Amino acid sequence: MKRLLLAAALTACALPAYAGGRIGVSMTSLDNPFLTILLNGMKGEAARTKGVELMLEDAQRDVSRQLSQVQNFVANRVDAIVVNAVDGDSTAAITRAAKAAGIPLVYVNHPPAELGRGMPKGTAFVGSNELDSGTMQARAVCKMLAGKGRAVILMGPLENHSALVRTKDVVDVFRTPDCPIHILDKQTANWMRVEAQDLVASWLTAGMRFDAVIANSDEMAIGAAQALKSAGVAMKDVVIAGIDATPDGLAAMATGDLDVTVFQNATRQGEVAVQTAVAMAAGEKAEDAIWVPFELVTKDNLAEYRK
Numbered sequence: 500m501k502r503l504l505l506a507a508a509l510t511a512c513a514l515p516a517y518a519g520g521r522i523g524v525s526m527t528s529l530d531n532p533f534l535t536i537l538l539n540g541m542k543g544e545a546a547r548t549k550g551v552e553l554m555l556e557d558a559q560r561d562v563s564r565q566l567s568q569v570q571n572f573v574a575n576r577v578d579a580i581v582v583n584a585v586d587g588d589s590t591a592a593i594t595r596a597a598k599a600a601g602i603p604l605v606y607v608n609h610p611p612a613e614l615g616r617g618m619p620k621g622t623a624f625v626g627s628n629e630l631d632s633g634t635m636q637a638r639a640v641c642k643m644l645a646g647k648g649r650a651v652i653l654m655g656p657l658e659n660h661s662a663l664v665r666t667k668d669v670v671d672v673f674r675t676p677d678c679p680i681h682i683l684d685k686q687t688a689n690w691m692r693v694e695a696q697d698l699v700a701s702w703l704t705a706g707m708r709f710d711a712v713i714a715n716s717d718e719m720a721i722g723a724a725q726a727l728k729s730a731g732v733a734m735k736d737v738v739i740a741g742i743d744a745t746p747d748g749l750a751a752m753a754t755g756d757l758d759v760t761v762f763q764n765a766t767r768q769g770e771v772a773v774q775t776a777v778a779m780a781a782g783e784k785a786e787d788a789i790w791v792p793f794e795l796v797t798k799d800n801l802a803e804y805r806k
Contacts, residue, residue, distance in 0.1 A: 521552045522776050523572030523580045525565050527609065529557040531690060532718060533743050533765055534583065537608055540769020541581065548777060560656075562589045569593045572602070579603040579776035587660040588612050594619055603779035607772035608765070610660055614788060623785040625772045629661050631793045632761050633668025633715075636740050639759045639795060640711050641678035643738045648710035651702060652685035653695050653719040662687070665715045665742060683709055688719045695722030696729075703730045710737060717741035717748025717760055724756035744796045749805050752798060762794040762804060 558565035590611035597604035655662025688695035714720035720741030744762035
């Protein structure tokens with residue numbers, strides 16, 4: 500991991516070699532609070548880099564639309580492409596299009612299917628290692644529950660790599676002898692606050708009782724808290740965990756609605772994605788994967804992150 504982080508630093512050092520140009524950016528969705536932070540990181544880095552212009556597109560969670568956007572970037576001969584993939588398992592066509600055109604391609608936040616199988620030349624990934632996120636989250640919850648209890652899991656989209664890995668992390672931790680937490684149910688709420696609220700409300704209406712709600716994102720954790728409060732459940736009686744440490748998530752922790760989250764530095768991911776795209780456009784070689792570490796956030800260190 501240190502080697503990959505060092506690679507990011509070396510990439511950043513190479514930026515003066517590039518005089519500027521156009522970077523095509525295709526985002527999964529522009530109505531997701533976390534992805535807004537990610538995008539703002541890209542915009543900020545582009546504004547600080549002389550001559551760099553971002554051509555922004557919203558894929559609206561549509562795989563076909565995203566591929567079309569990348570093909571348009573290729574047709575317009577952009578200098579580099581950054582993609583926040585809608586579906587990590589459907590990136591092959593995007594990678595082929597960029598590679599055939601000789602345009603550097605950087606995936607950010609959501610890893611492509613090619614990661615771990617040999618990334619093609621001219622392709623890189625910038626993100627955080629999801630093997631750490633759900634593991635940190637689950638271990639913290641286990642500690643809060645003193646190693647026993649019942650939990651439900653709110654998952655992101657079923658085609659999303661991060662959601663799948665985060666959920667598996669939690670399941671694996673809860674299967675260990677030190678943390679035999681019983682998982683009552685796990686269902687998708689698609690990263691959405693309202694969907695999570697409705698799902699938790701339906702569980703409560705069905706008579707399900709649990710000691711913890713483990714959400715793949717802060718938005719879903721907030722939705723869970725809203726459902727519990729509407730049902731008259733005291734926040735002190737249920738551990739609620741999220742991931743991402745978004746401003747809304749941190750605010751919810753400050754009011755006692757969330758007990759733990761895991762900071763995914765979306766701003767830094769966005770910055771490094773643009774840095775990497777710029778360096779690759781200048782002819783620099785990037786590592787296959789450049790990791791931005793996750794960090795555990797609890798009420799003990801909340802003030803540090805709220806700054």
